[in-house]
Amino acid sequence: MRPEDLPEIRHLHLFRDMTQANFEALMTSSYALNFPQGLEMIRQGDPADFLHIVLEGSVELFARWGGRECTMAMVQPVSTFILAASIRDAPYLMSARTLERARIILIPSSDLRAMFRRDTEFSVSVINELAACYRSVVRNAKTLKLRNSRERVASYLLRQSILAGGVVSYTLPVEKRLLASYLGMTPENLSRTLKALEGDGLKMDGARVIITDRAKLTALAQPDKLIDGPDVAGNENGAGLPSTRL
Amino acid sequence: MRPEDLPEIRHLHLFRDMTQANFEALMTSSYALNFPQGLEMIRQGDPADFLHIVLEGSVELFARWGGRECTMAMVQPVSTFILAASIRDAPYLMSARTLERARIILIPSSDLRAMFRRDTEFSVSVINELAACYRSVVRNAKTLKLRNSRERVASYLLRQSILAGGVVSYTLPVEKRLLASYLGMTPENLSRTLKALEGDGLKMDGARVIITDRAKLTALAQPDKLIDGPDVAGNENGAGLPSTRL
DNA sequence: TTCCAAGGTTGATCTGGATCAAGTTTTCAC
DNA sequence: GTGAAAACTTGATCCAGATCAACCTTGGAA
Incomplete structure (x- = not known):
């Protein structure tokens, strides 16, 4: 070491x-x-x-x-x-x-x-x-049991934006195929869902996420403290399944 | 107390x-x-x-x-x-x-x-x-991400049978509507799935489960130690989400 | 720079499971 | 016991998302 x-x-x-x-x-x-x-x-x-x-x-x-x-x-x-x-x-x-x-x-x-x-x-x-x-x-x-795939995608993208400091635009931290599997859907479906979210406040440019209308996207994702965090106690990041950072 | x-x-x-x-x-x-x-x-x-x-x-x-x-x-x-x-x-x-x-x-x-x-x-x-x-x-x-609903039902039923001591017949510990929600499906779909499993080694009589062909049902459920347990270390039952006992 | 493999998109089609709508059975309060 | 609500079943229909197939795009490696 x-x-x-x-x-x-x-x-x-x-x-x-x-x-x-x-x-x-x-x-x-x-x-x-x-x-x-x-x-x-x-x-x-x-x-x-x-x-x-x-x-x-x-x-x-x-x-x-x-x-x-x-x-x-x-x-x-x-x-x-x-x-x-x-x-x-x-x-x-x-x-x-x-x-x-x-x-x-x-x-x-x-x-x-x-x-x-x-x-x-x-x-x-x-x-x-x-x-x-x-x-x-x-x-x-x-998330898996209560949300459909469009809601999972939207809330994931919003959460990432918040974790990055509330930015309007950022790059996906992982490949889309991986993200799709994590979110419990096929790559094809993720691709279509991302496209469908244009018009709901989202714009994609390759791996680049652009939130064009946060209010609209938020209304769709309905983020929830008890699902999307953050947890109240200081969790930092030494976690096994850090869904909030994915 | x-x-x-x-x-x-x-x-x-x-x-x-x-x-x-x-x-x-x-x-x-x-x-x-x-x-x-x-x-x-x-x-x-x-x-x-x-x-x-x-x-x-x-x-x-x-x-x-x-x-x-x-x-x-x-x-x-x-x-x-x-x-x-x-x-x-x-x-x-x-x-x-x-x-x-x-x-x-x-x-x-x-x-x-x-x-x-x-x-x-x-x-x-x-x-x-x-x-x-x-x-x-x-x-x-x-289970939720890797199995479809039929597989979840079959493996659940087999697991219960094993927990009861490998019995051929037992009564469901919970209402079917509850079980359906736990397994991530609608009551209607559970009902149909249970019926469809007749012919795959299962027979239902109300809340009574009868395993008529364990080999057949097992082939369908493909139980897995890493999903259905039991865990190796002595877990007993003081657990938060005791999926194995549900 | 070129090429090729992997990732990603798009379209067409299919299907597992949801939804909606009646029934039927069970349970339980009175 | 009887009635009413709840649980369960069954059928018809619908739809989200999977699958299959083709194509485009990107990023390395030679």
């Missing part, structure tokens, strides 16, 4: 409050790996031997069943992922692959489990982190 | 490992309530002032958005629910109503948060519980 990696990790909510000694202990048993683009570094079903942290690049969490596959989340730096599996010493429920060249920290799950028995502040951080992850997936499930 | 309530609560994984003194402290600030059927005791968006435990009866967790509503989980005794919201001191993401007359324990969230700073074993239990809840919702999301 590079020395400059440490402050970035230490800055995460998960590791912020533990003692320096314990943090260093955890880091000495950890190591960093550089993965090429498109590498599947976690296969669902495998034992969760490591907690992962993305330092650079980005990662897709996805699920397979039978021949089908769907995107469950995209993880951007700096964030942890698959915390729950490491903690329960259980098989990964999702697979992970790099979306681009990525630098990943691996922390042995067993060290993690030993640590939160030793460091109370760390265990409190883990609790907060897990609770935040849980709420994040619940929000996700709510 | 009645004295006979205590052992039942103490038996939950969440409270099993804390010291007796701390358990008693937590219980003295808690109280029990009896709710009539159909009462909405939690409204999404309200502050999560209490952790809830169902001792008797059953509870539906559901979500609303705009005019729509959907069932997110059903909670059977003895289980906790809305743990994550209490811990984060955040608004409930879901509403809850009694499905029948129910006896509920309320534990003040603030006491809960204070307690896991004092009792390490308890904080470990909370961590395990939250991780289990998280994985439970992820499984749920996987």
Whole structure:
């Protein structure tokens, strides 16, 4: 691991409050790996031997069943992922692959489990982190069950604009095919939906999003604190399924 | 609270490992309530002032958005629910109503948060519980995104049969309209789907499920450890979204 | 610079599941 | 027991979104 990696990790909510000694202990048993683009570094079903942290690049969490596959989340730096599996010493429920060249920290799950028995502040951080992850997936499930695809697209685009600081225009952080899968629809349908949203306050130019009439788009998306966030408690971004940042 | 309530609560994984003194402290600030059927005791968006435990009866967790509503989980005794919201001191993401007359324990969230700073074993239990809840919702999301409604119905019915001990015949634990909403479909569609599954190893008689050809039904449902469980680690049943027990 | 593969769009068609509208059965309050 | 409301079923129809197929666009790699 590079020395400059440490402050970035230490800055995460998960590791912020533990003692320096314990943090260093955890880091000495950890190591960093550089993965090429498109590498599947976690296969669902495998034992969760490591907690992962993305330092650079980005990662897709996805699920397979039978021949089908769907995107469950995209993880951007700096964030942890698959915390729950490491903690329960259980098989990964999702697979992970790099979306681009990525630098990943691996922390042995067993060290993690030993640590939160030793460091109370760390265990409190883990609790907060897990609770935040849980709420994040619940929000996700709510969107899937309560909204149709046009509403999911509109609320996603608005949320991204807000996360970027309320900007009127921004570039999609991920490929459209990936976004489509995340939103539970086909690429074709996303393409058509984006086009249909012109006239409802949206304009697309390639991967560029332009909100031409925020009021109109908002009326359609009906954003909701309890689905689109933000969560009240300071969640930061060390989350497993950061739907709000996707 | 009645004295006979205590052992039942103490038996939950969440409270099993804390010291007796701390358990008693937590219980003295808690109280029990009896709710009539159909009462909405939690409204999404309200502050999560209490952790809830169902001792008797059953509870539906559901979500609303705009005019729509959907069932997110059903909670059977003895289980906790809305743990994550209490811990984060955040608004409930879901509403809850009694499905029948129910006896509920309320534990003040603030006491809960204070307690896991004092009792390490308890904080470990909370961590395990939250991780289990998280994985439970992820499984749920996987079913919703990867399976069509027929597959969701078939795998649900098989899972129930297995949870009941691999029985060939059992009674649905909940009303069909509720089950339909939980499975993300309309009552009409559930009704038709159940009928269509006759000939694939299933026979319905009112609320009674009869598995006439397990192999055939299994081939159709393609049950998967990573969706339908059980989880490897001993999860018991003190979970927030116990999809495996619904 | 050119070429090719992958991503994206567009159109035509199909279909799973929703919706609407009657019935029928069950449940439960009186 | 009886009546009324709620749950459930069944049929007819509709539509959102999937699928299939063709084409265009973009971004690297040689």
